[in-house]
Amino acid sequence: MEWSLTIDKAMPRPLRVILRGVGQVFFCCNAVTGLIFLVALFIGGVTAGAAATVGVISSTVAAYLLGFSEDDIDAGLYGFNGTLVGPCLFLFLENSPQLWLYVVLASVLSSVVLAALMKILGPYKIPASTSPFVLTCWMFLVAVYAFDSFSRGPVLPHPGTPAVVxxxxxxxxxxxxxxxxxxxxxxxxxxxxxxxxxxxxxxxxxxxxxxxxxxxxxxxxxxxxxxxxxxxxxxxxxxxxxxxxxxxxxxxxxxxxxxxxxxxxxxxxxxxxxxxxxxxxxxxxxxxxxxxxxxxxxxxxxxxxxxxxxxxxxxxxxx
Structure with missing residues (x-):
């Protein structure tokens, strides 16, 4: 809708980029849509909303500091994986002060993984999409076994033989x-x-x-x-x-x-x-x-x- 594009373009650039990153979870390069998504997350749970916010900011800032394509950053492509990383880690791991650092590190890594996969898949015109989020979160979820500061949450599946329904x-x-x-x-x-x-x-x-x-x-x-x-x-x-x-x-x-x-x-x-x-x-x-x-x-x-x-x-x- 035209009105949403007008609002999108009128927003300050940093805010527009961050909200577009949230919107890109559903392939929407639109700050208004991203704002609706973020508000919805906070309605669903303050912790999830805050974790998503920390994630999208961390992954986007990391992309800027690492010198990745500004066009891709402005489109929110370096934000949506970080948006998913935050709520994911807070869902599957026990909440603790150290977990916020974990979210920042994982979100930053998701931008690095995205840039690498875009380089690999680019010649084939295939998007990396949420694969950086998946690979990063798998790595961090398994890594908690080696760190005493983190604990599995009750939602994270316990290793075992697949159960018959x-x-x-x-x-x-x-x-x-x-x-x-x-x-x-x-x-x-x-x-x-x-x-x-x-x-x-x-x-x-x-x-x-x-x-x-x-x-x-x-x-x-x-x-x-x-x-x-x-x-x-x-x-x-x-x-x-x-x-x-x-x-x-x-x-x-x-x-x-x-x-x-x-x-x-x-x-x-x-x-x-x-x-x-x-x-x-x-x-x-x-x-x-x-x-x-x-x-x-x-x-x-x-x-x-x-x-x-x-x-x-x-x-x-x-x-």
């Missing part, structure tokens, strides 16, 4: 709206219907197609796992939805020509993301790591590389 049942009708909304909110680790609605509102300000792709992703993340007999609690919390949300937005709106053909490909990619997430969860269970957004990253990479070989879909756009 035995409680798969249909979701009650009154839980559908909750599951669908939380599927969008869980992209930033928020277990909240209100946060999910605000996230969709922020996306719609930038693109109605983007918002529709997000809705399509969360629908797939609820319906398909239910049909396949996944754990009901995980479905209701949106834990099968947040990856398809990002996949469908990336394939059906951002990196391929936004038309009917890319929409069809996005649906197929969303379906595969659900299966990929289940497989990766079982693969990572022995070392006690969460999948985070890696199912989205892996599926998106496969589909964007494949699209470059097809006569039906455009080549992926540069990040």
């Amino acid at each position: 035995t409680d798969a049942v249909a979701i009650p009708a009154d839980m559908w709206f909750t599951a669908l909304s939380k599927g969008v909110a869980e992209v930033m680790f928020a277990d909240s219907v209100i946060v999910g609605i605000l996230f969709l509102t922020g996306i719609a300000i930038v693109s109605l197609r983007g918002a529709l792709m997000a809705v399509g992703g969360t629908v797939i993340g609820v319906v398909l796992p239910m049909l396949l007999g996944a754990n009901q609690g995980m479905i209701e919390m949106g834990l099968y939805s947040f990856n398809p949300v990002l996949t469908m937005m990336a394939v059906g709106w951002v990196f391929l020509k936004p038309d009917g053909r890319s929409a069809v490909l996005a649906v197929l990619a969303g379906v595969l993301t659900v299966v990929c997430q289940a497989g990766l969860a079982s693969f990572l269970a022995p070392i006690g790591l969460p999948t985070l957004t890696f199912p989205f990253v892996l599926t998106m990479w496969m589909f964007l590389f494949a699209a470059g070989m097809s006569k039906y879909w455009s080549h992926p756009a540069a990040e």
Whole structure:
């Protein structure tokens, strides 16, 4: 929407860059959308909002100090991985004063990893997306075993053999709206219907197609796992939805020509993301790591590389 772009451009540059970094979690280079996302995070939890703020500032400042592309920094591309790092570490680790330093270090590292991956993937016009966040957080979550100052949080999976699901049942009708909304909110680790609605509102300000792709992703993340007999609690919390949300937005709106053909490909990619997430969860269970957004990253990479070989879909756009 034009009014949001006007406000975006009128903001002081430092604030605009930081808020764009938050917006880029959902591929939205818009400070107004980023502000809505950040406010939503604070509504979901003050600690999560503060951690996201520290993360996006740390990763963005690090990119400036390291001399990375100012165009990429201004677009918020060095902010969104840091935005995710903060809430992630506070979710999976015990809250402590040292954890704030951990967040800053991990956010700074995410910018270094992003620059490296952009160099590697750039010639293929494939985006690094949230892979720096995933790789960095995996490293820091495993590293806590070596440091006495940090402790695992109760949410972090315990290493062990993957468990067989035995409680798969249909979701009650009154839980559908909750599951669908939380599927969008869980992209930033928020277990909240209100946060999910605000996230969709922020996306719609930038693109109605983007918002529709997000809705399509969360629908797939609820319906398909239910049909396949996944754990009901995980479905209701949106834990099968947040990856398809990002996949469908990336394939059906951002990196391929936004038309009917890319929409069809996005649906197929969303379906595969659900299966990929289940497989990766079982693969990572022995070392006690969460999948985070890696199912989205892996599926998106496969589909964007494949699209470059097809006569039906455009080549992926540069990040």
